[in-house]
Amino acid sequence: MAVPVSAPWWYPFGAPEGVSVVRVELEPNADREADALTLLDDEELVRWERYPYAGPRRQFLLCRGALRTVLGEALGCRNEQLAFPTTEDGKPWATVDGTAAAISFSVSHSGPHGLIAFAPEGRLGVDVEELAPRRNLDLLMDGVLGEAEKADVASNEGERRLRSFFRLWTMKEALLKAHGKGLLIDATTFEIPRAVRRGAARGRLQLPQLPGVTLQVEDLGTEGFAAALAREVPGARP
Amino acid sequence: MATTEERLRKIVDDNLEIEGRTKGDALDLDRNIGDAGVPSPDIVAFWKLVNEEFGVDISAEQFAELLTPRDLVAHLDAA
Numbered sequence: 001m002a003v004p005v006s007a008p009w010w011y012p013f014g015a016p017e018g019v020s021v022v023r024v025e026l027e028p029n030a031d032r033e034a035d036a037l038t039l040l041d042d043e044e045l046v047r048w049e050r051y052p053y054a055g056p057r058r059q060f061l062l063c064r065g066a067l068r069t070v071l072g073e074a075l076g077c078r079n080e081q082l083a084f085p086t087t088e089d090g091k092p093w094a095t096v097d098g099t100a101a102a103i104s105f106s107v108s109h110s111g112p113h114g115l116i117a118f119a120p121e122g123r124l125g126v127d128v129e130e131l132a133p134r135r136n137l138d139l140l141m142d143g144v145l146g147e148a149e150k151a152d153v154a155s156n157e158g159e160r161r162l163r164s165f166f167r168l169w170t171m172k173e174a175l176l177k178a179h180g181k182g183l184l185i186d187a188t189t190f191e192i193p194r195a196v197r198r199g200a201a202r203g204r205l206q207l208p209q210l211p212g213v214t215l216q217v218e219d220l221g222t223e224g225f226a227a228a229l230a231r232e233v234p235g236a237r238p
Numbered sequence: 239m240a241t242t243e244e245r246l247r248k249i250v251d252d253n254l255e256i257e258g259r260t261k262g263d264a265l266d267l268d269r270n271i272g273d274a275g276v277p278s279p280d281i282v283a284f285w286k287l288v289n290e291e292f293g294v295d296i297s298a299e300q301f302a303e304l305l306t307p308r309d310l311v312a313h314l315d316a317a
Contacts, residue, residue, distance in 0.1 A: 144282050183298065
């Protein structure tokens with residue numbers, strides 16, 4: 001039912017336990033950007049024009065175009081039936097003809113990398129970060145990691161340190177997005193479980209800001225980028 | 239004495255990596271840093287640096303309402 005595009009710039013990236021993840025390519029590409037522009041609604045076009053720099057503008061355009069097509073297919077609706085209002089905290093949700101759609105989704109982009117995760121229900125968060133060298137890595141560590149997390153990251157050097165930091169940060173941001181408040185929560189108020197910090201691919205925890213809700217966090221990183229998925233596990237114990 | 243805007247620009251120049259922005263560029267007072275492509279951990283670091291530099295205790299939720307330099311300057315000057 002979705003509007004066809006000449007060639008999709010997204011493809012399946014995995015389906016961990018009922019969650020579909022799509023990777024979105026965000027390199028400059030005039031044909032893809034032209035296709036994506038035809039998919040956006042008026043509000044999204046205003047938002048697209050507001051971005052001051054070409055990179056963020058392109059990231060938004062190509063991710064939103066992919067999101068519209070992917071969710072349109074999943075929900076069996078036409079592109080023009082879809083809209084994306086946001087909660088008071090800025091988290092987008094999907095409607096079809098003005099009615100809340102039965103789907104959870106999360107979108108993230110960084111540099112040329114984009115990810116979209118979606119599932120039939122439950123809290124969901126995805127995050128991706130480009131593994132570009134950072135001159136301010138110590139500052140970032142102080143800003144977003146707990147003490148044990150900082151010690152683990154600091155035990156690495158060079159590229160391993162950068163990779164270790166972004167592995168933890170993507171997990172933390174995915175959890176914050178699954179919560180719904182995102183960066184409105186201080187990320188230093190919780191830590192990734194020790195086993196996951198030391199290399200386990202996934203683990204479970206409860207956020208102090210969301211007692212009684214168990215979230216599973218999973219490493220989706222590759223050689224080229226750090227990424228993580230967080231999702232609610234109904235009825236589970238951490 | 240440096241103005242609040244000048245002090246904010248120095249924090250940005252010294253610490254943030256914003257795609258398309260050159261160190262020393264004037265701050266666009268009405269531009270939301272979330273729209274400028276500032277990576278998420280840098281936004282968090284910026285919030286903490288502002289609190290440290292100005293000796294204030296802006297919460298994460300308050301900071302989310304102060305994402306243009308103009309709003310942030312007004313808040314800091316009124317503190």
